Amino acid sequence: MSxxxxxxxxxxxxTRTTVVGAPSGRTGIDESRVRLLKKALKQFGDAAIVLTSDWKLMREDGDDFSYLVSMLAKFGLSLSGKTTDVWVGRGEGIQSxxxxxxxxxEYVILDDNTFDFSNYPKLWERLLLTNGIENAEYASKTPAIEAMLFLEAVKD
Ligand SMILES: [Mg+2]
Known part of the structure; x- marks a missing residue:
């Protein structure tokens, strides 16, 4: 099981109100939200984190990507991989x-946009729509059990 x-x-x-910046000056990452992510992942044991964000397009040896990696590492988290969609939808990238x-x-998707996810019922049932991770909510009316467990831990 994985x-x-x-x-x-x-x-x-x-979120739009985040004040910390990445090295390039783009909006950075809030530590409190990484802490919440860590807490929600705890129940899943050895969770693999797969990057779907446009941050995946950055050079891995660049300052912003290193910043992302170090922010996750502060909480004992690391990236296992990334999806490779660029010209297709994010859902299609996850399917691949x-x-x-x-x-x-078992998997959960965190995103603040719906993209093409609704084309894939299994993805849709595992999608938590966010406005900041603390404001996650189900995309689907019939969420998968792992999405329910994840959300419960976020709200707890
Ligand atoms: Mg986003």
Whole structure:
């Protein structure tokens, strides 16, 4: 059994009112939100974190990407991979990732946008829409159990 979290950054670990900045000056990452992410992931054991955000397009040796990695590391979290969609939808990118990683049997998606997720019922049932991770809510009227467990831990 293997759990994965598909993680967007902007709108999840920051919001429009975030004041901290990344090295480039773009909106940074709020520590309190990474702490909440860590808390929600605890129940899933060895969770793989897969980056879906546009931050995945950054150079891995660049300052902003290093900043992201170090903010996660502060809470003992690390990235296991990233989706590779650029010209297709984010949902399609996750579908491809799941096809390449059959070991993943439970997953949750955090994002502040719906993109093409509703084209994929299983993704939709595991999507938590955010306005900052603390304001996560179900996309689907019939959420998957892992989405329910994750949200309960966020709200707890
Ligand atoms: Mg976003």
């Amino acid at each position: 759990f994965a979290l598909f993680l967007d950054i902007d709108g999840v670990l920051n 990732y799941l096809a390449e990683h059959p070991e993943i049997d």
